[in-house]
Amino acid sequence: MGEVRGFIRRTKQREVILRVLRSTRCHPTAEWVYQQVRRELPHVSLGTVYRNLRILSETGEVLELRYSKSYSRFDGVATNHYHFVCERCGRVEDVPMPVHEKMDRAVEQLMGVQVRQHRLEFYGLCARCLAADANSR
Amino acid sequence: MGEVRGFIRRTKQREVILRVLRSTRCHPTAEWVYQQVRRELPHVSLGTVYRNLRILSETGEVLELRYSKSYSRFDGVATNHYHFVCERCGRVEDVPMPVHEKMDRAVEQLMGVQVRQHRLEFYGLCARCLAADANSR
DNA sequence: ATAAATGCAAAGCATTTGCAACCAT
DNA sequence: ATGGTTGCAAATGCTTTGCATTTAT
Numbered sequence: 001m002g003e004v005r006g007f008i009r010r011t012k013q014r015e016v017i018l019r020v021l022r023s024t025r026c027h028p029t030a031e032w033v034y035q036q037v038r039r040e041l042p043h044v045s046l047g048t049v050y051r052n053l054r055i056l057s058e059t060g061e062v063l064e065l066r067y068s069k070s071y072s073r074f075d076g077v078a079t080n081h082y083h084f085v086c087e088r089c090g091r092v093e094d095v096p097m098p099v100h101e102k103m104d105r106a107v108e109q110l111m112g113v114q115v116r117q118h119r120l121e122f123y124g125l126c127a128r129c130l131a132a133d134a135n136s137r
Numbered sequence: 138m139g140e141v142r143g144f145i146r147r148t149k150q151r152e153v154i155l156r157v158l159r160s161t162r163c164h165p166t167a168e169w170v171y172q173q174v175r176r177e178l179p180h181v182s183l184g185t186v187y188r189n190l191r192i193l194s195e196t197g198e199v200l201e202l203r204y205s206k207s208y209s210r211f212d213g214v215a216t217n218h219y220h221f222v223c224e225r226c227g228r229v230e231d232v233p234m235p236v237h238e239k240m241d242r243a244v245e246q247l248m249g250v251q252v253r254q255h256r257l258e259f260y261g262l263c264a265r266c267l268a269a270d271a272n273s274r
Numbered sequence: 275a276t277a278a279a280t281g282c283a284a285a286g287c288a289t290t291t292g293c294a295a296c297c298a299t
Numbered sequence: 300a301t302g303g304t305t306g307c308a309a310a311t312g313c314t315t316t317g318c319a320t321t322t323a324t
Contacts, residue, residue: 009298009303030288045306050289052304066203071288084250095244107232107259113221115261122244124252146278146323167314182281187314189279209313 008059014052016040021062021076027083027092029071065092080117086126095122145196151189153177158199158213164220164229166210202229217254223263232259 020036021028028036034049053074057064063075065083073092082095104115125133157173158165165173171186190211194201200212202220210229219232241252262270 006303007299011298011304013305043306045308047290047307048305051291054290084244084248084252086250087253093248096247097240097244103234103257104259104261107221107234108261110233111221111230112264112267113223113259113261114267115221115259116224117261118257118259120240120255120257122241122250122252122255124241124245124250124254127249130249130251143278144324148279148323150280180281182283184282184315185280188316191315 008055013037013041013044013048014055016044017049017052018056018061018076021056021074024076025094027065027073027075029073031071033074080119082120082122084122084124084126086129087123088125088129091126091128093126095120145192150174150178150181150185151192153181154186154189155193155198155213158193158211161213162231164202164210164212170211217256219257219259221259221261221263223266224260225262225266228263228265230263232257 016037017033020033026032030046030050030053033053034044034046037044037049053062053064053072056062057074060078063078065073065075077094080099082097082099084093084095085091086093104118107113107115107118153174154170157170163169167183167187167190170190171181171183174181174186190199190201190209193199194211197215200215202210202212214231217236219234219236221230221232222228223230241255244250244252244255
């Protein structure tokens with residue numbers, strides 16, 4: 001699947017992409033990253049952005065999050081944490097809750113598998129959309 | 138986004154699609170469902186399968202699961218439950234563990250949002266792949 | 275009778291890839 | 300100099316959609 005890469009060169013493009021990703025908490029799409037990177041490197045191509053997002057997820061420097069929309073979002077914080085997704089506006093927020101690694105062990109016992117990690121997402125209405133609801137009522 | 142539907146007619150196609158989905162625990166792709174349905178309705182079109190999978194997720198009769206692969210998988214069991222995904226062979230299994238609704242309330246308190254549901258997935262190696270590993274060692 | 279649903283094929287759209295030029299090592 | 304990386308554009312592949320026709324109600 002993922003091809004084996006020899007060594008990885010340091011390039012301006014990848015550097016900027018990673019910096020953009022780490023400087024936001026908005027869980028952006030590839031397109032958004034592309035637009036940001038373009039402000040600094042106007043000739044960067046969308047293909048390069050995708051290629052690097054892929055490489056960075058493979059090396060574990062960023063997290064790729066695929067939701068029920070048709071595109072991925074990326075997270076510059078690669079350590080496992082939970083997300084909240086607003087079903088109305090699509091906003092993705094981090095959930096300030098510790099990761100329950102015990103659950104991994106429980107599933108291993110239960111199913112005879114080996115668990116490396118888990119992913120937990122909450123779906124509902126964000127504070128902003130709730131407030132909008134309250135106002136229009 | 139989802140268009141509002143008047144009433145929904147009962148059709149042979151949708152009936153078979155739902156039956157196929159409910160008769161397996163393998164969390165199939167749209168393509169797999171299509172192939173199965175074709176055995177019974179040779180002239181069914183892939184478009185119809187997609188259309189109905191969409192309708193059935195919208196009405197909550199099936200669950201659409203989007204993983205890091207490029208395609209969706211569907212689950213004929215629509216009540217919330219957890220999944221285990223094998224990172225080697227791609228197999229998706231149900232996790233026989235009760236759903237922790239308390240977590241939803243905790244996140245609501247923590248973030249001031251409204252949580253409707255959550256989704257929890259475990260990633261690792263399934264029992265079969267572990268066994269294969271042990272044999273080849 | 276009426277409008278939802280279908281089959282078919284074309285279109286959409288996010289993502290990937292082939293290739294010649296480029297550049298980090 | 301070597302081969303990883305880029306920009307560009309074409310290709311891919313899952314999914315959606317337009318339309319004429321069929322079919323459930």
